Amino acid sequence: MGMRQTTLSVALEVKPESFDHLSGLLDALRDRRSQNPSGGTGPFADFLTTVPAVHFMSLTAFPGFDYDPLFVIEANFDGAPGPFWAQLETAIGPDLRAFLRCCKRPLDHTGPLYDAVTALDSRAPIAPYLEARTLTPTVYHHGNRGMTRDRILDEGKLFLGTRTELAQSNDGGPSPYRKLTPVEIHAKLRAALLPQFGWLDQKAPARIPFTQSVGDYLRLAWFVLLVVFALSIPGLVLKSQLSWQWYVALCVGLFAVFTGVLYRMGKPLPGTATPTRFSFLTFFLRHLLVPVAIAVAAYVAIAATVSAPVWSWLGHKAFWPAWKDMAIWAAWSGASIAVTVAGILVWLRWLERRDASQDAPPVDPKMLREMARREDWIPQNHMGSVVLIKPGVLRAILIRVGHHGLHLLLRAQKAARNGYLGSMRTIHFAHWARVNNDSRLMFFSNFDQTWESYLDDFIEKAHAGLTLAWSSGVGFPPTRFLVKDGASHGRQFKEWARHSMAVSRFWYSAYKDLTAEQVERNYRIACGLRKKQLSEKEAAAWINDL
Known part of the structure; x- marks a missing residue:
């Protein structure tokens, strides 16, 4: 466990x-x-x-x-x-x-x-x-998820033990490992290290237990269903008051108006666009079309099943005719989700076009020198940031829903479960939280390499998620539709981030010489040495980490 x-x-x-x-x-x-x-x-x-x-x-x-x-x-x-x-x-x-x-x-x-x-x-x-x-935390990420501190320290010592054994196994003479095959190297190295690391004979505990994994997926599915239901509420209300002909005409008309407005408002304001290949239409067709269709179908089935007994009792019908009536009603409301989403995007884009951003936020030179003095002493660094949250009802809803959805996605997404944000694996722990009666957003991160390279990684490889998490901050670089532009304004974003930071006066790391990637390397070496035998294919892959 x-x-x-x-x-x-x-x-x-x-x-x-x-x-x-x-x-x-x-x-x-x-x-x-x-x-x-x-x-x-x-x-x-x-x-x-x-x-x-x-x-x-x-x-x-x-x-x-x-x-x-x-x-x-x-x-x-x-x-x-x-x-x-x-x-x-x-x-x-x-x-x-x-x-x-x-x-x-x-x-x-x-x-x-x-x-x-x-x-x-x-x-x-x-x-x-x-x-x-x-x-x-409203959102958090664990770069080496499921790895306890003791396990990280033990596997770090094992890695050093492999270095020592490979370097000193023949008192300075020719290494006895040099002419061995990967399978033979594994067997000899395991035999040499087993007396010192007896836990290699024990089965490795699961990093993410099965029940925890199932819970991650179920919570994400439940969240998606709740979002679909919330977006369908306007359709539920309208369909209860209109005939299907008027309902269809109203939905089609509103969708046409909203998409027309979005076409004109969706273009970046002068000087705020950043080069990108990202397309909402392409992203939706490749990644969201099937999940959205499944979510809507599940919503229709669940809504009909939950409401059918009540409708059966009120309408004096058998269960299945009542279920059919409820399924049709839920399907009509589900069809209105696109209209609701388009309306929300119009409202959001109207706000974004009027947002103020800071081109050159002031940074206290003394504090900047103090922060720089404490950085880069070891492979790891730390940052803390607090920013004001933009006011308004829509922003209050979006930051809560967006952060909760991003959090659940990071718990369930395969890449994030393996420690990657986008394609970057430099983060040990990071999280956002709201403070001061939810009027300020706080961010902390424990990461590898320099502060500059860390934010460069974010900007290049995970800018959409970073923009989603931080775009509700006052002064954040100009953003479109919560995820576009924003953090891609590299210089402006870095200066905004520095402005919001403070000196980490006390910071402690239990394994100060290990990067997040080295922790995973140690883990793979240990997993291989826990096995009494490896196949040729397994040994060939395992030896690459030595």
């Missing part, structure tokens, strides 16, 4: 007069950990044992511009939140209490917990307060 991976954050408003003091406390915690910003060594190495489930953790203080400053605890770990918070309190409880005293007292039901935790000489447990203030 695979262990649950958890991504969460706690966002707390800071007293403005205490922001500098909080920043100093965070820096002091970092300095106690290690003088080297890469971390993971020195006095803070015991963090590995006191918080044994954590993969990555950051403590960030965002300065206040539109709101009071914000203190955010971001964590990615194995298991449930309760034990993690308890372990964190054991590790740095006095520091956490000092941080919380810099924060404002919440006005909701958690106020008494805050009072108990921050009182003078208080020894009240901190974990219940942090658990009560925990935010659930």
